[in-house]
Amino acid sequence: MSEVQSLIDERRRAGRGCLVGYLPIGFPSLDESIGAAITLANSGVDILELGIPYSDPVMDGPVIQRATQRSLEGGFRVRQVFEALETIRNESAVPTLVMTYWNPVLQFGVRNFAAELKKSGASGLITPDLIPDEAKDWIEISSEFDLDRVFLAAPSSSKERLDAITRNSRGFVYAVSTMGTTGSRSELDSAARALVGRLREANAERICVGLGISTPEQVAEVLKYADGAIVGSAFVSSLETGGIEALRAKAQALSGSIRLG
């Protein structure tokens, strides 16, 4: 069982869910992004999701687009992710997944990328534009390197697709709460609950919900039916507007809602 899986199970036994926190590497600078990730880990976030900035992020809304573009303008290089992972792992025990669009992995070489991930202590990858149908190489190589594979499931996915996504994912299944891109929403789609129900029917053991989650109430709501709540844009936004202090406060507020719940 992978580190992410054990953690989710452990939290479940303790009667609570997980808070998964996303930040892109290199925003606002490489060092500050590493510091920000460590802050999240020390402020109640259970699983870290580190994003690789990419030139064409079709699943991302304006907040994350702005941050990743700034990272790229600041000279971000893919290999910096591995340095960042090592530093973060030295400072915290929180399991860490890397979120990346597929082309950077392809150009690095899938095998080389997997080897570097393993060496730097990461748990695996979340792949927003790689569906299991196109992931033959990644499925083989991630198994060989004992890495997690988090595929996305959408409210529109058919039963057959949910089965295939569940079968091919390891770590957890990323349930997309709504048909759309990343970014805060005032109301969470009821589609999220229905999707998680359908994933359970497809025998998904661990399911985290992402997209649009930004408030303690939303986290608490999602954790009534899912194993984890994934927060991205809300953290990036706090970091962008209020720096590390605002990020810490946001993480504490969101993780506090889990303990109270």
Added chain:
Amino acid sequence: MSLRDQPGPYFGEFGGRFVPESLVEAIDELSAAYDVARSDPEFRAELERLGREYTGRPSILTEVPRFAGSFGASRILLKREDLNHTGSHKINNVLGQALLSSRIGKRRLIAETGAGQHGVATATAAALFGMECTVYMGEVDTERQALNVARMRLLGAEVIPVRTGSRTLKDAINEAMRDWVSNVASTNYIFGTVAGPHPFPAMVRDFQKIIGEEAREQVLQAVGRLPSAVAACVGGGSNAIGIFDAFLDDQEVALYGFEAGGDGIETARHAATISKGRPGVLHGARSYLLQDEDGQTIESHSISAGLDYPGVGPEHSWLASIGRVRYSAITDSEAMEAMRLLSRTEGIIPAIESAHALAGAGKLAAELESGSVILVSLSGRGDKDMETASSWFSLAGDS
């Protein structure tokens, strides 16, 4: 084995469906609807009727001896897609996809556009079918193609300038995909070229292959044999696939794709994807791509907004890899010179995109033996490019 009618999703090692899961149901639905439509006589008849009565098909073939004479003793014939309603080949594909949208009950169309030709064609189809239309266009392109922005708005479409990334065609595609992910239940994405995830490369080719099918017959009628060479410009590559397809199995016909060489492919400012790129994934397909070592897309540069794209359709990547089509680059200056030459020798003002094919044909004419016949895809007319031409050639003012 025939090279024609490759069904996708893969063309050799190129193509595929590298899309967010949220889009899979939509492209599955589109694939299924298209599979039914393509063999439905009613759908084909309706598309043919629209081609005949709305677009103005078949487009004519024009021999251009004065233009050809500047290069040597070859004969050059132009397939006149510039005479189509809306001024380019783009309408062929758009009418097909709009008809398909109405079959699957999606009454809102979205599109990306670079030069504005595909956006204008989509806005036109939306007006014709009584549908809603939103067009995404890079802010840089809205400035250099202001006339087409006005045309789209007059046709009732909403034009959204895209201010993210490099603010050109690739970013317009990103933004259109984000719209599609968010509104997929009501909206169909009318993709403008033979790139993108399956089924777009195969479907758009099928809607464009009429160009080559007509031209092949017309050349046979006009000169009694097949052409020695066929030339087309390649951005994403829809007019090129459209004219090449009918000739793919005619091994005696050499096929040439001309990419946008910008300031020259030895510089960093060009859009010569096959000449200078390497395989990668962008906008849903594996294909040649201008990218840095990390796989970040590199901004392309071309005087022609319609060719200013760092990717290319996967079928072109495959045709390049098997050697069936030869791809090379034409610089901005060479294209502009060909634009002026065709205008002055034949009274036909080509789009700057198509001028790349004309410049390429000129080079071929100088190389081929005397009496060779070169068929050129004149994919669009140059009206939209008058501001660019005016400043390039200093045409405004008193003198």
